[in-house]
Amino acid sequence: MNHAKLTGRMAGATLAATALGGCITVNAPEEPIVIELNVNIRQEVIYRLAEDAGNTIEDNADIF
Amino acid sequence: MGDTMNRLTKSMLAAAAVATALGGFAAPAFAQRDPAYAAARAAGQVGEKMDGYLGVVGSETPELKRIVNDINIKRRAVYSERAKANNATLEEYALTAGCQAILATKPGEKYQAPDGSWQTRGAGAPMRDPRCP
Numbered sequence: 001m002n003h004a005k006l007t008g009r010m011a012g013a014t015l016a017a018t019a020l021g022g023c024i025t026v027n028a029p030e031e032p033i034v035i036e037l038n039v040n041i042r043q044e045v046i047y048r049l050a051e052d053a054g055n056t057i058e059d060n061a062d063i064f
Numbered sequence: 065m066g067d068t069m070n071r072l073t074k075s076m077l078a079a080a081a082v083a084t085a086l087g088g089f090a091a092p093a094f095a096q097r098d099p100a101y102a103a104a105r106a107a108g109q110v111g112e113k114m115d116g117y118l119g120v121v122g123s124e125t126p127e128l129k130r131i132v133n134d135i136n137i138k139r140r141a142v143y144s145e146r147a148k149a150n151n152a153t154l155e156e157y158a159l160t161a162g163c164q165a166i167l168a169t170k171p172g173e174k175y176q177a178p179d180g181s182w183q184t185r186g187a188g189a190p191m192r193d194p195r196c197p
Contacts, residue, residue, distance in 0.1 A: 041156050043195040049160040050197040056146050057164055062095040063138045
């Protein structure tokens with residue numbers, strides 16, 4: 001009984017919240033969006049691969 | 065008669081061996097950019113992106129798109145192979161190659177800055193991802 005009433009109230013509260021704050025306006029930022037490219041790639045990995053990548057570019061000069 | 069043929073065959077084989085040896089050494093050293101790619105690069109119509117691939121700068125034409133796609137497919141194949149050899153992911157290797165490729169641009173060529181904008185390489189160092197070596 002109590003549980004049902006509580007659930008009803010919660011549903012009402014949710015409805016009210018949706019009605020009041022339902023319209024979320026999203027404005028496009030004026031500043032250019034900075035692309036954080038592959039943020040999960042760590043610097044130490046890049047340092048480890050740097051020499052090999054440099055050689056790859058030299059060895060495949062036709063496509064770089 | 066048989067002796068002449070034998071000598072002829074021997075000299076032909078020797079010539080073929082020399083040609084193979086020369087070709088084998090010459091091929092990587094003289095591998096040059098396709099003229100259409102070289103021209104587009106010099107004209108700033110294509111540039112080096114941060115992710116290790118080539119991009120079209122400005123308005124895209126079917127020809128530029130073809131050049132860029134062709135190069136990028138080949139790059140991807142090389143990255144994939146080298147990444148495997150180095151126990152790295154394709155993205156890790158490609159991003160590293162992007163660092164190096166941007167560093168290797170010549171003044172006047174285009175590259176992508178960390179904010180995503182296209183920049184013209186000047187005399188100084190290019191603007192790169194802070195993780196670049």
